[in-house]
Amino acid sequence: MKKSLDLVSFDSHSGQLLCRGEWDLTHLSSLEHFFQNMSLPSTGEIEINGKEIKKLDSAGAWLLSTWQHVLEKKGLNVRFEAFPEKFQKLLSLIQERITEEKPAQKPEEPSFVEVVGKYTYEQYQGTQKFLSFIGLLATEAVRVASSPRHWRWNAFLNIVYNTGYLALPIIALLSFMIGIVITYQMGLQLRTYGANIYIVDLLGLSILREFGPLLTAIMVAGRTGSAFTAQLGMMKLNQEIDALDTMGVTPSELLLLPRIGGLLIALPLLTVWADIFGVIGGMIMAGNMLDISWFDFLSRFPRVIPLKTLLIGLAKAPVFALVIASTGCYQGMQVRGGADSVGRNTTRSVVLSIFFIIVFDAIFSVILSKLKL
Amino acid sequence: MTKTENSMAKTENVIEVKNLKTYLGDAWVHKNINLTVKRGEVLGIVGGSGSGKTTLLREMLGLTKPTSGSIHVFGKELTNANAATLLSIQKRWGVLFQENALFSSLTLLENVSFPLCEHTDLDTETIEALANMKILMVGLPPEAAFRYPAELSGGMQKRSGIARAIVLDPELIFLDEPTSGLDPETAAGFDELILNLQTTMGLTIVIVTHDLDSLWRIADRVAFLGEGKLICVDTMPNLIKNPNSAIQAFFNGPRGRAAQENYTHEK
Numbered sequence A: 001m002k003k004s005l006d007l008v009s010f011d012s013h014s015g016q017l018l019c020r021g022e023w024d025l026t027h028l029s030s031l032e033h034f035f036q037n038m039s040l041p042s043t044g045e046i047e048i049n050g051k052e053i054k055k056l057d058s059a060g061a062w063l064l065s066t067w068q069h070v071l072e073k074k075g076l077n078v079r080f081e082a083f084p085e086k087f088q089k090l091l092s093l094i095q096e097r098i099t100e101e102k103p104a105q106k107p108e109e110p111s112f113v114e115v116v117g118k119y120t121y122e123q124y125q126g127t128q129k130f131l132s133f134i135g136l137l138a139t140e141a142v143r144v145a146s147s148p149r150h151w152r153w154n155a156f157l158n159i160v161y162n163t164g165y166l167a168l169p170i171i172a173l174l175s176f177m178i179g180i181v182i183t184y185q186m187g188l189q190l191r192t193y194g195a196n197i198y199i200v201d202l203l204g205l206s207i208l209r210e211f212g213p214l215l216t217a218i219m220v221a222g223r224t225g226s227a228f229t230a231q232l233g234m235m236k237l238n239q240e241i242d243a244l245d246t247m248g249v250t251p252s253e254l255l256l257l258p259r260i261g262g263l264l265i266a267l268p269l270l271t272v273w274a275d276i277f278g279v280i281g282g283m284i285m286a287g288n289m290l291d292i293s294w295f296d297f298l299s300r301f302p303r304v305i306p307l308k309t310l311l312i313g314l315a316k317a318p319v320f321a322l323v324i325a326s327t328g329c330y331q332g333m334q335v336r337g338g339a340d341s342v343g344r345n346t347t348r349s350v351v352l353s354i355f356f357i358i359v360f361d362a363i364f365s366v367i368l369s370k371l372k373l
Numbered sequence B: 001m002t003k004t005e006n007s008m009a010k011t012e013n014v015i016e017v018k019n020l021k022t023y024l025g026d027a028w029v030h031k032n033i034n035l036t037v038k039r040g041e042v043l044g045i046v047g048g049s050g051s052g053k054t055t056l057l058r059e060m061l062g063l064t065k066p067t068s069g070s071i072h073v074f075g076k077e078l079t080n081a082n083a084a085t086l087l088s089i090q091k092r093w094g095v096l097f098q099e100n101a102l103f104s105s106l107t108l109l110e111n112v113s114f115p116l117c118e119h120t121d122l123d124t125e126t127i128e129a130l131a132n133m134k135i136l137m138v139g140l141p142p143e144a145a146f147r148y149p150a151e152l153s154g155g156m157q158k159r160s161g162i163a164r165a166i167v168l169d170p171e172l173i174f175l176d177e178p179t180s181g182l183d184p185e186t187a188a189g190f191d192e193l194i195l196n197l198q199t200t201m202g203l204t205i206v207i208v209t210h211d212l213d214s215l216w217r218i219a220d221r222v223a224f225l226g227e228g229k230l231i232c233v234d235t236m237p238n239l240i241k242n243p244n245s246a247i248q249a250f251f252n253g254p255r256g257r258a259a260q261e262n263y264t265h266e267k
Helices: A025-036 A058-073 A085-100 A112-146 A153-163 A165-193 A196-237 A240-246 A251-290 A294-304 A307-333 A339-370 B003-011 B053-060 B083-090 B108-119 B124-137 B142-146 B154-165 B184-201 B212-218 B245-251 B254-266
Strands: A002-004 A008-011 A016-023 A045-056 A077-081 B013-024 B027-038 B042-047 B068-073 B093-096 B172-176 B204-208 B221-226 B229-234
Touching: A016 A025, A016 A058, A025 A058, A025 B124, A045 A058, A045 A085, A058 A077, A058 A085, A058 B124, A085 B124, A085 B184, A112 A251, A112 A307, A153 A165, A153 A196, A153 A251, A165 A196, A165 A251, A196 A240, A196 A251, A196 A294, A196 A307, A196 A339, A240 A251, A251 A294, A251 A307, A307 A339, B013 B053, B027 B053, B027 B068, B027 B204, B027 B229, B042 B053, B042 B212, B053 B068, B053 B172, B053 B204, B093 B154, B108 B124, B108 B142, B108 B154, B124 B142, B124 B154, B154 B172, B154 B184, B184 B204, B184 B212, B204 B212, B212 B254, B221 B245, B229 B245, B245 B254
Parallel strands: A016 A045, A045 A077, B042 B204, B042 B221, B093 B172, B172 B204
Antiparallel strands: A002 A008, A008 A016, B013 B027, B013 B068, B221 B229
8 A cells, every 4th residue: 555645655565665855844744744644564664765855954854763763662673765965964963862862841830839939938038139229228328428539420410311301391291281180170070169269279289299299200200210220220231230340330339329319309300390380280271161360370379378288299209219219220230131131120110119109108198197287 | 966956056156245335324334245155155254343244244134224236145136025035035044143142031942943933833842842853953951941041151042042043944044253252162062063064954154253263164265354345255275375464464363373273283
C-alpha cells in the first residue's frame, strides 16, 4: 500500500519513506499531519530516503529527527539514505540536540496560599523599603542643608520650571472648568430657594479649601509623579544612577532632593493659581446663570470668605507635594530589569500618589474639624 | 541539486544596494554607495565611528528611508515596498540588534517563539519544541528557557538574540556588533556558533562589527565604509593591502596586526 503526499510518500512493502521537495517551516504542519496518520509496520527497518529533497531547514530536520526517535522507541530500525551532504550535517546537528538534552520543564504554578503569602511579604518589605528610603532622604537632606556647596540650584530651578511653570496652562484650564461645573450644579439648587447670592460663599469655601488643592495635586501626580518615576527608572536601567554613585555624587543630592524641594515650592504656587482660576470660572458662570454681577461677587467674596480658608487649602499643598515627589522618586529608584518594570512602577507611582493624596485630605478634614477650624 | 544549479545559486545576489545616498541631520551620511551581498556569503561591514554603518544596516532593514537610490533584498525593491511585499521579505530574514532587543516582558522561550506564533499556524506544542531546539542550537542551557532577559548574562542574551533571529529558518541574517561586550572566550565561541549556523543552515550573513578577530575568522568579504563612501570591498587579506590611509589606520594599528598575525599563524 502506498500513502503519499506531494512532499513525502511511504511504501509499506519496502519500508521506504521517500522525501521530496521543500521540507521547511511553511510545510511543517502538513508534514506533521501525514506522519500522524501514517500506518506503520510493527517491526523491521524503515529507510528514510532524501535523494529528491530540495530544501531542508532546521524545522524539517527537527521533524525527521523526532520521528526517528518515536519509531526507534517502537522497536523499528531507522536508516537515513541518500541525503545530500549539507542536509546530513544539519540532520546530525539536530539529532545530537534532541537525544542529548531534553527541554526543561516549566516551573510549577504556585498555589493560592503561596501567592497570598508572597504578596503579603512583598507588601511588608515594600513598606520597610519605603521607610528606609524616607530615612535616607532625611539624613541626606540634613547633610546637604548643612553645606551650601552641595545645593543644586540648577537642578532645583529646573524642576520648579518643569513642574510648575509649564503646568500653568493646563491647571488654569482645568480649575476654570471645575469652577463652572460647581457653580452650575449648586446654582440650580440655590435658584430654587432664591438664595442666588450665597453661591459666593459656597464656591469660595469649596474651591479654596478643597477643590483647588485636591485637583491640583491629582493633576500634578499624573503629570509630574509619573515623569519622576519614568525618568529615574530609565536612568536606573541605563546605570546612570550607579555612575553618579561611583563619582562621589549621591543620587539623593543631585536627583531626589531637588525634585522633592522643587515640587514643594511649585505645588503651593500652582494651588494659588488654581484657586484664582476656579473662582474666576465660578464668577463668570454666576454672572451668566444667576445674574450676580462681577462687582457684587467680588465685594461679597472678602466679607464671607475668611483668610483662614485660603491658608488651610494652601497648608495641604506641601503635604501633597511630599507625597507625590517621594512616591514618584521611590518608585523610580525601585525599577529593575527592563521597560516592563518602568511601566509598572509608573502606574504604581500615580495610583499610590492619588490614593495617599485623598487619604491625607481625609485626615486633614478630621483634624480640622476636631480643632473646630 | 546539480552542479550548475549550485553555482547559479551561489552567484545570486541577496542584497543589492545601488547609488544609495542619505542625508541625515545636516550631513550626507552616504554619498554614493553600491554594494551587493551574494547568497551564502558572510559580508562584514566595517568603518570608523560615524561612518554610517548602522545607518546602512537600518536602510537594508527598511527602518530608515534613504534620500535616494535603491535597495533590493531577495530581488524586491525595499525602499518603496508595500506592506505585503515587506512582510514577505521580513519573514525571510532575521536580525540580531546591538543591544539584543529581547522583549523584556517575555521569557526567553516566549521571545524565541514569538516569530513562530506570529507567522505560522503551528500548534503550541510544535512551536515550543521548535523554539526549544533553537535555544539548544545556540548553546544555551535548557533551563534558561523560562528566565526573563534581565536574568540572563550578556553572552546568554546575545545567544538568545541569535536564537530568535534564526527561529523562522531565515535565508539572511543581520548581526549588529554581535561580539561587542563579550569576553574573548565567549566572543570566539560566538564566532564559531555563527560559522556553524552558516554552514549547516546555508545562511547569508551581513555583520557589522569592530571586532578584528571576528572579521578574520568569519567574514568572506569585508566592506569598508568611510567619508560616506564604500572605499573597498574585498577579502580580508586583500583589504589590508589597500593603500587607503583610513583602511591602513583601521587594520594596521597594533591591534589590527595582532589579530592578523594570530589568524595567519593559526592557518
